[in-house]
Structure formats: C-alpha cells, structure tokens
Amino acid sequence: MISASRLYEILQRVEVRSVVDPFMGVPTHLNYLKQHGLAVHGAELSDWLVRAGEGIVVNDSVVLLDRDISEIVEMLPGHVYALDTFKAWEGAFFTQEQCLYLSVWHENVHALRSDAQTGLAVLGLWRAFCYWMHKSEAPDEMQDVAPSELAWHYLRQTTQWVGANARRNTVRRADALAITEACPADALLLALPFRNAYRSPDARLSMWEAWWQGDPYFSHEHAYRHALFGVGASEPADYARTAASLLARASEYPVIVLATDEKRAAEMESLLRAARRDLEIVAASPDEVYLIAKR
C-alpha cells in the first residue's frame, strides 16, 4: 500500500523532483505527485492500467462533459452493438443487465477519440464494475443503483482529479527492466509484486483487463507468465535474483524508494542493502513501510 501524500513528504525530504514507477498499478499516487509538481513516469504491463494513467496522469485538461458521459454510459442510437460479448460472465459474476451494460460500455469507450477521454472513462467505469463485484459479496448492505446512474456518478468523480500536466508526465506499457533503464529520473519507486502474484490476481483488477480486451476468457496468469516476476521468479531464490537484476539496472538513480509492508520489510531490506548501503526505513503503519536508499 502506498499513501501518495506520505510518499510526497518522503520525496520532498530527499529533494526528489522526478520519479519513475515501473509497477504503477492504478496510478492515483502518481496523479497526486503530478498535482504537487513532480515529474512522474509510470509503466505497467496491464493495458487498462496504462489507459487509466493516460486519463489522470498524462492528461492535461480534458474532462468528460455531460454529453460525453451520456455517449459512454448508454446505447447510442443508430449503433449496432454486439450485446453478448460478456455473456460468459452472466450468472457467474453478474446479472444479464450488467453484462449487457459491460458490452455497451466496451464498445462506447473504444469509440472515444482521445486517449485522455478513454482513460477517464476506463477508470470511472471500473469503479462501477467494482461496485457490482462488492455488491455480489454484500448484497444486503449495498443498494441497487441503476447501471447508467452508477457509471455517471463514477465518471463525474473521476474527472475531478484531472490536474495540469506541466512537467510532461508519461505512462507506458512496458517491462520494468526496460523503463528502469530508459527513463532517467531522480528517484525510482518500487512496489515489487508478491512472489507468484501473477497466479492469483485481484479479480477486481484482472477482470477489468478482460473487459478492456473484450475477452471474458482472458487469463491474467497466462498473459503475464513470462513477465519479469512471472514463472521465472516463482521460487524464492529466483525472485531474489530477479529483484537484484532490477536493482542493478537502477544504479544511476540517486534515490530508490522501495514500498513494502511489515511482513516483507526484512526480505526487501536485505535485497536493497546488497545494492545500496545508505538505507533509511520509514515504518508508517504495518501495511506501509518505505525503504529509502541513497546512492
């Protein structure tokens, strides 16, 4: 877990003005850093996360107007939709109505013209999708909200985070090794994936990739098995070797900030100490520990 405001305080203290995050996830923390004047560069393998980054991190001033939102959340007259794209999820995860909406949203979002609009829409609709997943777990504690109303609400919420992109911030779909080498900055932010995390992904994140790809049978494990922390890093020794190779490529960065939690802090500390000696540990909470290594 990363709290953007605390990360910003840490980066300010070590006088960092630009950051690279090769495992950015949903890049709301990069958006916070961007809004506070840092230049940020993020990367991910999952395409929808990169799209979300284009919506809030790279985007300069594009917001979704009411007219745009209407064109995303409802069926457009004169357009022929393939309404059975997500039929495979019907009954198992979602209702028939929800699956129809997922098909309509998929086509409407892919028809948007700008990357910024697409990113905002992908992030906003994802929150509606998560609402449905949570509602399937706690049906009595959450209200039934009409799909278009829910989507409208979340798209509106998402566009309020758009801030000025004065520092030419970037996000890209890239391997962690590639972006670590290609994108020099003052600091490298690392939130390393858990060992074998690709095998048991969070359904709220991985199923949205399936939605974006338009393939309800998309398998996260299959798609990312050959990624940096994929099958080649499934054993503890392989994982350590992979992390060390990544840290070796980061030798040019004046500062490395490794975000972890209390359980993994000792393991991460030994990995980082092998690369850098000057190490500071900030333990903000059991779920949030930062290892700050200077060159």
Added chain:
Amino acid sequence: MALFQETRGDPRQRYAEALSCYGGAGDAAYGNPPGFAARKAAAAVAFARVAELPQETVDALYFAGILHAVGAIGTDPASRTARWDVPALGAGICARIPALPSSTANLIRWQAECWDGTGYPDQLRWESIPLAAQFLLLAEMRLRAQDADEAFERVNAESGRSVAPAAAAVYAAWMLHVDGTIRTIAPPLHAIDASALENAIKQKHPMLRIIAQA
C-alpha cells in the same frame, strides 16, 4: 508552556484540555461550528466500541477526532485544493505532537478516504483504509445530517461507495443498540504517554508552545 509546567494535578489532564482547544482552533479554521471536534471524536469512539476495535485504536481514534481539522489552520478555507490537503497537513502536524497514540496521525490522514477510491488525499481504496478511519468519515456524516435517521439513510446510500459495507453495518448496529445518540466522553488520559509528555515539557518541545497558545 507554563500551562504544562504547573505542579498541581495531572499534567495529562491539562494537556488533553489544551489539545481539545487546539482541535477547536482547527474547527474554526475549517469553518465547523464550535464543539464539532469533540462530538466527532465521541461519535467515532462510539462506532469503534460497537465494532469492538482494540482499546489502543479507540484511544487513537478519540485524539484523531479531536484534532481532525488542525491541518486547516493557516490554509484558505475557500480553496478546494487546499481542503484536499487538510488531512495530510493535519497528519503531518499530529505526527509532531508528543505523547499521542502512534496511529493518531494515520487516522487523521485517512479520515476522508472513500471505500471506492474516490476520497482524498491518497485515494486509498477497499481494505487499504483502516476501519477506524472510516468511523471518522461516518462521524462526519452523522454530524452533518439533521438527525441520526437522516444520517442512516445517507450511510446506506453510500455503503459500497464512500463507506465500507462493514462500516455501514456498524452504523446500523449503533443505531439499533445505542439509540443513535452522541454522548460527550472524557479524554482517555491513560493513552497519553506520561514519560514522553514529561520529556517534551522538559525540552520545551516547540509543538507544546503552539498548542498552549491555542
């Protein structure tokens, strides 16, 4: 500083009262009515007791409620961006206040986070947000509503959006078993670290001067 250097009585009592005044200054800067912080603390603690959170968390929650708006001191209340920064600024201030329970600052930082990730400052989502921090949000919703029933409707509507379904269930249980009334409570003096406070007084900690001035 003289406030804390008196020899009579429990210094923790005077410290708690001074913190309460400092919290009141935060309320005034944020535009909240007088006594808002004390009521927010009392409501949040009541929710935490219903949820049977550990005593240390309940104590931290009390101080987080009292000091919830200190980040607003010195900011422009009309500026929306500045309002987004109030929790993080408040957490920064509380991390420097001596003798408080250690998790107080984190609870202040995350008091405006929403379950669905649309809150601020960190846009945390789901299980990343501590339940205790959600109780501060619930307390805020309760105090902004006319009465407990109106707040209940709002909490229900926000369940799964800004409020965690688990927190909404706690609110319902509070309404059912504790009749939805907010009762002011005494500060948990045992949660103030006496030796840390004594050291801070001896060393004339700068935060004590600021708190005493409030």
